[in-house]
Amino acid sequence: MPTEAPEAPQAPEERRRGTLTSGRGRLADPIFKWIVAGCGTLVLIILALMVIRTTSEAWPVFAKEGFFGFLLGDEWTSGGSRTEITGTYGAWPFIYGTLVTAAIAIVIALPLSIMVAVYLTHMAPPRLAKPLSYTVELLAAVPSVIFGLWGLHWFLPNVMRPFFDWLEGVLGWFFLFEGPVLGVGYLPAGIVLAIMILPIMTAIVREVIAVQPLDQQMAAYAMGSTRWEVITKVVLPASFSGIVAAAMLGLGRALGETIAVLMLIGGSQAWGASLFGTGSSMASHIAATFGEATPETRTALMAIGVALFLVTMIVNILARVIVWRLGQTKGDAAV
Amino acid sequence: MSVSNTAANPRDPESGVTAPDTAAKGRSTPELGEPVFDVSGLSVVYGTNRAVRDVDLKVGPQQITAMIGPSGCGKSTVLRTLNRMNDLIPGARVEGKVTYHGEDLYAPEVDPIEVRRRIGMVFQKPNPFPKSIYDNVAYGPRINGMRGNMDEIVEQSLTKAALWDEVKDKLKDNAFALSGGQQQRLCIARTIAVNPEVILMDEPCSALDPIATLKIEDLMYELASEYTIVIVTHNMQQAARVSDRTAFFTASVDEAGDRFGNLVEYDETSTIFSKPSDQRTEDYIAGRFG
Ligand SMILES: Nc1ncnc2c1ncn2[C@@H]1O[C@H](COP(=O)(O)OP(=O)(O)O)[C@@H](O)[C@H]1O
Numbered sequence: 351m352p353t354e355a356p357e358a359p360q361a362p363e364e365r366r367r368g369t370l371t372s373g374r375g376r377l378a379d380p381i382f383k384w385i386v387a388g389c390g391t392l393v394l395i396i397l398a399l400m401v402i403r404t405t406s407e408a409w410p411v412f413a414k415e416g417f418f419g420f421l422l423g424d425e426w427t428s429g430g431s432r433t434e435i436t437g438t439y440g441a442w443p444f445i446y447g448t449l450v451t452a453a454i455a456i457v458i459a460l461p462l463s464i465m466v467a468v469y470l471t472h473m474a475p476p477r478l479a480k481p482l483s484y485t486v487e488l489l490a491a492v493p494s495v496i497f498g499l500w501g502l503h504w505f506l507p508n509v510m511r512p513f514f515d516w517l518e519g520v521l522g523w524f525f526l527f528e529g530p531v532l533g534v535g536y537l538p539a540g541i542v543l544a545i546m547i548l549p550i551m552t553a554i555v556r557e558v559i560a561v562q563p564l565d566q567q568m569a570a571y572a573m574g575s576t577r578w579e580v581i582t583k584v585v586l587p588a589s590f591s592g593i594v595a596a597a598m599l600g601l602g603r604a605l606g607e608t609i610a611v612l613m614l615i616g617g618s619q620a621w622g623a624s625l626f627g628t629g630s631s632m633a634s635h636i637a638a639t640f641g642e643a644t645p646e647t648r649t650a651l652m653a654i655g656v657a658l659f660l661v662t663m664i665v666n667i668l669a670r671v672i673v674w675r676l677g678q679t680k681g682d683a684a685v
Numbered sequence: 686m687s688v689s690n691t692a693a694n695p696r697d698p699e700s701g702v703t704a705p706d707t708a709a710k711g712r713s714t715p716e717l718g719e720p721v722f723d724v725s726g727l728s729v730v731y732g733t734n735r736a737v738r739d740v741d742l743k744v745g746p747q748q749i750t751a752m753i754g755p756s757g758c759g760k761s762t763v764l765r766t767l768n769r770m771n772d773l774i775p776g777a778r779v780e781g782k783v784t785y786h787g788e789d790l791y792a793p794e795v796d797p798i799e800v801r802r803r804i805g806m807v808f809q810k811p812n813p814f815p816k817s818i819y820d821n822v823a824y825g826p827r828i829n830g831m832r833g834n835m836d837e838i839v840e841q842s843l844t845k846a847a848l849w850d851e852v853k854d855k856l857k858d859n860a861f862a863l864s865g866g867q868q869q870r871l872c873i874a875r876t877i878a879v880n881p882e883v884i885l886m887d888e889p890c891s892a893l894d895p896i897a898t899l900k901i902e903d904l905m906y907e908l909a910s911e912y913t914i915v916i917v918t919h920n921m922q923q924a925a926r927v928s929d930r931t932a933f934f935t936a937s938v939d940e941a942g943d944r945f946g947n948l949v950e951y952d953e954t955s956t957i958f959s960k961p962s963d964q965r966t967e968d969y970i971a972g973r974f975g
């Protein structure tokens with residue numbers, strides 16, 4: 351017991367001092383609310399300004415080619431005018447290049463990231479799992495130009511090229527794998543993109559899987575499930591929305607990636623079905639030509655920027671719709 | 686209460702049972718019969734901690750065996766040795782012998798997956814899957830490749846778990862929408878659906894309110910006509926109400942100062958609660974009933 355009581359027990363009337371309207375809560379919470387709302391609005395305003403500005407700069411190109419003419423036209427001939435649009439601008443080869451490389455990347459990276467995440471959470475010996483998880487997270491922070499350099503100078507000649515030659519030999523009759531194998535092209539760009547987005551996707555999937563409640567897994571084991579069944583029937587379905595989130599993030603990165611794609615896709619303005627063919631993505635084409643572009647071409651590159659924004663948004667919305675639909679049919683509470 | 690009429694049923698009042706009535710709803714204690722589990726010299730080691738030592742226990746068929754005792758005395762640990770759930774805990778090791786119908790559960794050729802299919806388990810906290818009520822019950826039959834009409838299996842299992850009437854119109858609803866007591870009965874239905882012989886229950890009511898608890902107790906009582914049930918409970922009235930036999934565990938300290946769980950006394954529930962032969966049992970029961 352303290353010998354001195356600095357605050358003696360108060361009399362009941364003391365405790366009723368002040369009014370009920372003078373508390374801190376009346377001011378603090380509204381202020382906090384306004385700060386947060388303000389920041390949110392600011393982000394929206396910046397986004398809106400960006401969209402309006404690029405669209406209005408790109409407007410002359412859309413006006414000349416037509417909106418769908420620009421998106422679906424496959425001829426790109428720059429003109430040299432300062433004041434009007436004299437060339438022909440069709441962005442399809444670049445849109446195609448973007449979609450194909452991103453699709454290759456996600457098709458490879460999604461199953462791989464799930465498998466690695468399952469290994470890290472459920473199979474790796476604990477002593478190995480920790481350092482491996484850290485390494486994966488570290489890889490996610492490697493700048494993309496490094497991936498590009500490594501892909502171009504080591505991975506392409508030593509691994510991918512021999513693999514492509516073999517693939518062409520076996521599946522060359524199939525239009526996706528028709529020769530000739532040039533080295534750079536959609537497939538190597540897509541594969542390096544896959545390697546690039548693998549770490550961040552794995553890190554997210556691992557996190558999602560790791561927090562799945564153990565008691566549900568124990569229940570599954572107690573009914574005679576094998577580990578495989580527990581993972582595929584209990585853990586992964588419950589992780590579904592998290593896995594889709596990881597895929598969306600990876601896809602977003604793949605769609606917008608510039609430098610690594612620029613180094614590996616071949617940089618041509620052509621497009622074709624064979625994955626061994628060369629081309630350009632929207633981002634890589636902007637980066638490759640913006641420096642020396644005439645004012646007129648810059649306008650056209652702005653239009654590609656607008657198209658990239660649209661494509662990214664559409665892909666995201668589609669992904670969300672898919673999640674929502676699947677979530678409905680599964681009665682998934684987690685979505 | 687439903688008692689099936691097979692002559693071999695040890696619950697059948699006509700089958701020559703001589704034991705006196707227990708507190709358990711006035712029914713008489715069946716004889717032990719041919720044991721389902723025969724545990725002898727069982728010790729469980731977690732890493733370097735010999736947490737449970739020298740347990741001997743026989744569990745009779747189609748009756749309810751309760752394990753009671755203070756928390757940390759190894760009840761859950763012993764229960765998990767009966768369906769090899771301890772295999773899933775890294776560093777856990779089982780010594781001694783556990784037989785299931787005379788067969789060594791820990792023989793190298795025994796498949797723990799098959800063991801768990803026959804010996805189901807219900808846990809302390811209701812743990813349904815984040816799926817529909819239907820899919821929760823159908824999970825086990827599906828993975829075990831059970832043939833037959835799935836709708837029928839689901840209905841039967843839910844009926845046996847006394848849940849069918851409450852959920853028959855919302856089988857597609859997510860199981861998380863159910864109350865705690867309903868979720869626990871769903872977990873029991875899910876366990877029943879794979880057609881086990883034994884159901885192990887680890888404090889199945891400790892997360893439930895008294896009314897839900899009574900429902901589960903009634904259910905256990907019903908199920909005991911068909912299944913062998915081993916229940917861990919910290920609630921002694923519950924053990925007294927539902928069980929035929931009771932094992933009292935306690936925590937002891939060895940010469941080295943290490944705590945370990947051990948079995949003090951195992952007998953018919955009526956005996957344990959009226960005239961226990963060990964002072965520690967008497968103290969524990971008296972203390973709790975205060
Ligand atoms: N998963 C585990 N890992 C390590 N030690 C454990 C584990 N589960 C239980 N133990 C040990 O075994 C002892 C008995 O625990 P438990 O079987 O859960 O007791 P009860 O169910 O009677 O409360 C505990 O004191 C603890 O030291």
Ligand SMILES: [Mg+2]
Pocket residue numbers: 760761762887
């Ligand atoms: Mg316990």
